[in-house]
Amino acid sequence: MPPVVQKYGGSSLSDTTRIKAVAKRIAARVEAGEELIVVVSAMGKTTDELIGLAREITPVTEGREYAMLLATGEMVSTALLAMALRDLGHPAIALTGAQAGVYTDNTYNRARITEIDATRIRHELARDHIVIIAGFQGQSPDADFTTLGRGGSDTSAVALAAALGAAQAEIYTDVDGVFTTDPRIDPRARKLHDIAYEEMLELAAQGASVMHPRAIELGLLHEIPILVASSFNGDVEGTLIRKEVVMEPANRVRGVALDSDVAAVTVRAVPDRPGIAAQIFGALADAGVPVDTIVQNASVEKLTDMTFTVAHDDWRKALAITEPVAAKLGSGQVIIDHDLAKVSIVGTGMQSGVGYAATMFRALATASINIQEITTSEIRITALVSAKEAENAVRVLHEAFQLDEPAEVQT
Amino acid sequence: MPPVVQKYGGSSLSDTTRIKAVAKRIAARVEAGEELIVVVSAMGKTTDELIGLAREITPVTEGREYAMLLATGEMVSTALLAMALRDLGHPAIALTGAQAGVYTDNTYNRARITEIDATRIRHELARDHIVIIAGFQGQSPDADFTTLGRGGSDTSAVALAAALGAAQAEIYTDVDGVFTTDPRIDPRARKLHDIAYEEMLELAAQGASVMHPRAIELGLLHEIPILVASSFNGDVEGTLIRKEVVMEPANRVRGVALDSDVAAVTVRAVPDRPGIAAQIFGALADAGVPVDTIVQNASVEKLTDMTFTVAHDDWRKALAITEPVAAKLGSGQVIIDHDLAKVSIVGTGMQSGVGYAATMFRALATASINIQEITTSEIRITALVSAKEAENAVRVLHEAFQLDEPAEVQT
Numbered sequence: 007m008p009p010v011v012q013k014y015g016g017s018s019l020s021d022t023t024r025i026k027a028v029a030k031r032i033a034a035r036v037e038a039g040e041e042l043i044v045v046v047s048a049m050g051k052t053t054d055e056l057i058g059l060a061r062e063i064t065p066v067t068e069g070r071e072y073a074m075l076l077a078t079g080e081m082v083s084t085a086l087l088a089m090a091l092r093d094l095g096h097p098a099i100a101l102t103g104a105q106a107g108v109y110t111d112n113t114y115n116r117a118r119i120t121e122i123d124a125t126r127i128r129h130e131l132a133r134d135h136i137v138i139i140a141g142f143q144g145q146s147p148d149a150d151f152t153t154l155g156r157g158g159s160d161t162s163a164v165a166l167a168a169a170l171g172a173a174q175a176e177i178y179t180d181v182d183g184v185f186t187t188d189p190r191i192d193p194r195a196r197k198l199h200d201i202a203y204e205e206m207l208e209l210a211a212q213g214a215s216v217m218h219p220r221a222i223e224l225g226l227l228h229e230i231p232i233l234v235a236s237s238f239n240g241d242v243e244g245t246l247i248r249k250e251v252v253m254e255p256a257n258r259v260r261g262v263a264l265d266s267d268v269a270a271v272t273v274r275a276v277p278d279r280p281g282i283a284a285q286i287f288g289a290l291a292d293a294g295v296p297v298d299t300i301v302q303n304a305s306v307e308k309l310t311d312m313t314f315t316v317a318h319d320d321w322r323k324a325l326a327i328t329e330p331v332a333a334k335l336g337s338g339q340v341i342i343d344h345d346l347a348k349v350s351i352v353g354t355g356m357q358s359g360v361g362y363a364a365t366m367f368r369a370l371a372t373a374s375i376n377i378q379e380i381t382t383s384e385i386r387i388t389a390l391v392s393a394k395e396a397e398n399a400v401r402v403l404h405e406a407f408q409l410d411e412p413a414e415v416q417t
Numbered sequence: 418m419p420p421v422v423q424k425y426g427g428s429s430l431s432d433t434t435r436i437k438a439v440a441k442r443i444a445a446r447v448e449a450g451e452e453l454i455v456v457v458s459a460m461g462k463t464t465d466e467l468i469g470l471a472r473e474i475t476p477v478t479e480g481r482e483y484a485m486l487l488a489t490g491e492m493v494s495t496a497l498l499a500m501a502l503r504d505l506g507h508p509a510i511a512l513t514g515a516q517a518g519v520y521t522d523n524t525y526n527r528a529r530i531t532e533i534d535a536t537r538i539r540h541e542l543a544r545d546h547i548v549i550i551a552g553f554q555g556q557s558p559d560a561d562f563t564t565l566g567r568g569g570s571d572t573s574a575v576a577l578a579a580a581l582g583a584a585q586a587e588i589y590t591d592v593d594g595v596f597t598t599d600p601r602i603d604p605r606a607r608k609l610h611d612i613a614y615e616e617m618l619e620l621a622a623q624g625a626s627v628m629h630p631r632a633i634e635l636g637l638l639h640e641i642p643i644l645v646a647s648s649f650n651g652d653v654e655g656t657l658i659r660k661e662v663v664m665e666p667a668n669r670v671r672g673v674a675l676d677s678d679v680a681a682v683t684v685r686a687v688p689d690r691p692g693i694a695a696q697i698f699g700a701l702a703d704a705g706v707p708v709d710t711i712v713q714n715a716s717v718e719k720l721t722d723m724t725f726t727v728a729h730d731d732w733r734k735a736l737a738i739t740e741p742v743a744a745k746l747g748s749g750q751v752i753i754d755h756d757l758a759k760v761s762i763v764g765t766g767m768q769s770g771v772g773y774a775a776t777m778f779r780a781l782a783t784a785s786i787n788i789q790e791i792t793t794s795e796i797r798i799t800a801l802v803s804a805k806e807a808e809n810a811v812r813v814l815h816e817a818f819q820l821d822e823p824a825e826v827q828t
Contacts, residue, residue, distance in 0.1 A: 022473035
């Protein structure tokens with residue numbers, strides 16, 4: 007039987023009582039005959055506390071020592087969980103990322119995993135040890151600590167599952183699974199039984215915070231099924247992210263995502279000639295401002311309007327960079343709208359279906375919600391709306407696509 | 418010029434303000450042209466907090482994971498100090514014990530250093546990096562974390578000084594140096610300019626807590642001068658522990674030590690025949706109870722009294738082990754006196770001199786302090802007295818040997 011990789015997030019390990027509860031869950035699975043590798047995040051607020059210490063020392067919160075500092079958080083929870091399992095009579099061993107053979111490049115705080123050498127893990131499993139591994143961290147070619155950046159522990163878990171040929175990666179968190187939308191916005195939100203990697207990727211990229219896109223990409227690449235479930239509620243079965251949802255009725259919208267962290271920059275009356283976009287977005291890239299969507303209207307009299315969105319925190323920087331470039335290009339004024347949000351509907355069924363956009367726009371229009379911009383991918387339609395109308399837009403779309411109805415055929 | 422190894426204790430690194438102050442001290446030395454390797458303890462109460470977390474999980478506070486847990490404390494302070502130095506414009510690098518090449522046996526929580534491979538340290542020094550090393554920790558033959566037990570960071574510092582051929586090891590703490598006795602007991606206590614390894618060893622073994630005997634032994638073995646000084650008070654020059662204090666007037670008592678952590682066990686009317694001591698102390702050794710001094714009175718009618726001392730915390734255990742052995746040997750009752758203390762005078766001059774014991778006993782007698790037991794070494798005389806008279810005994814002896822007078826010739 008292939009081993010199972012589990013991952014417990016910080017909220018599942020917020021204090022020693024929770025750590026002991028997690029140990030009991032793991033023990034029950036091992037007693038049932040399973041072979042477990044467990045990846046852990048730092049306890050509760052530990053990472054924030056370590057970041058706070060660093061900020062008291064220096065404004066430069068990056069680099070080699072910053073990675074070493076943050077890596078201690080996961081070492082503490084890893085050691086404590088192994089001790090808790092041993093206290094229950096189960097031999098367990100705690101490994102750092104380096105000890106577990108997680109090798110990365112030397113981008114200290116946003117490292118990419120380059121290789122996993124599972125020799126030590128296999129050796130410990132052969133000795134009937136439950137293997138507890140510090141997530142979020144690895145070892146650089148110079149044997150220094152690296153951390154994997156946002157979503158790091160999820161990425162560790164999926165990468166280890168791939169390296170070990172695990173049956174699946176189980177991501178335990180403080181929510182019951184992946185929902186059709188955020189239940190705090192729409193109480194009729196329904197937990198999905200399963201969802202395709204691509205759908206989950208779009209939902210995550212468009213604001214669903216349950217998992218980081220990077221770990222989902224890795225699952226897609228290595229075809230590792232990822233179960234997202236609650237560590238607090240043992241009776242709820244969670245959501246399985248997997249290759250395809252074969253038995254799902256086709257042509258279904260799977261979820262509605264909301265990203266409230268959006269500002270739009272519109273450059274008015276841009277001359278419509280080659281190279282203009284390159285000048286604006288080149289300047290933004292040089293300044294390290296990530297641009298999300300870009301929309302350019304059809305040209306009228308050789309002049310066009312160009313709108314792009316950035317993260318809300320970046321709007322002042324984006325304005326400061328864009329204005330001189332726009333002036334040099336001879337274009338009109340630069341307008342900022344920083345009270346925007348993106349509402350997206352996502353579903354693989356959409357790529358072959360028709361009428362999704364029409365249904366979406368009609369539903370929003372009926373609710374008198376104005377759409378400022380539209381972007382689409384193969385499996386997603388996104389509308390830019392005003393921030394104050396965003397949550398209502400989510401509820402309107404959840405209703406319009408009947409997402410509260412349990413239409414799934416469970417496989 | 419040989420490099421200098423410094424060590425900063427937890428009280429010198431109690432918060433980020435103190436860490437930044439230590440960084441400034443280090444920067445000043447480096448700007449003056451010195452090559453520095455800095456060993457650090459965990460910040461303030463960090464180790465106690467980690468021990469507290471472990472105790473919430475399990476009563477078993479030892480083993481592989483316990484060492485890994487505690488090792489994180491020094492990693493945090495090491496990383497923060499390196500970040501603080503870099504913030505001051507000084508390139509610094511933080512190394513774990515393992516990265517610094519500190520190899521140990523696999524006694525996880527009381528590991529002995531077996532070898533130091535200084536390749537990485539030398540490489541970083543050659544790149545003009547200030548090298549900051551996590552004290553108290555090393556790496557086992559299986560590449561696991563080990564910790565060095567009590568006095569561990571001092572031991573790390575002296576061992577690294579030996580491996581690097583350093584000019585000296587500088588131990589920075591919250592006291593100004595080594596005093597003739599504890600200034601909290603006798604305000605006339607005087608800071609010593611220097612002291613021999615053997616004297617410091619005896620003072621430490623007899624209760625002076627400024628340094629752990631193990632680090633001093635290592636200094637003696639490798640002839641590394643050890644400076645004990647304050648990290649808070651830059652103007653005070655500290656105390657140098659070194660091979661011999663050549664210019665010191667002979668026949669001087671150097672200090673008075675107090676150890677209040679003593680209980681005495683007396684086995685009455687023991688048959689005076691070979692093998693009896695072996696049975697009593699064999700049983701204690703098997704139970705892991707360390708025995709300090711042993712005194713056996715001259716035999717009267719083939720029966721003798723045997724008294725030994727143990728740490729105060731061990732007296733119940735010692736009694737439980739000794740009573741059945743004594744009964745089996747046909748000896749009389751076992752008596753415990755658990756309100757005792759050891760007061761010692763120490764000085765290398767004593768080994769060739771006369772009259773020290775007489776002066777000591779006369780002084781105590783004049784003060785009506787009863788001596789319950791006497792033990793001696795080449796450079797030490799220890800009197801066992803009642804706990805309530807102990808601090809007065811220290812003051813009486815400090816006065817009798819004129820330790821408040823600055824009679825040292827400074828070299």
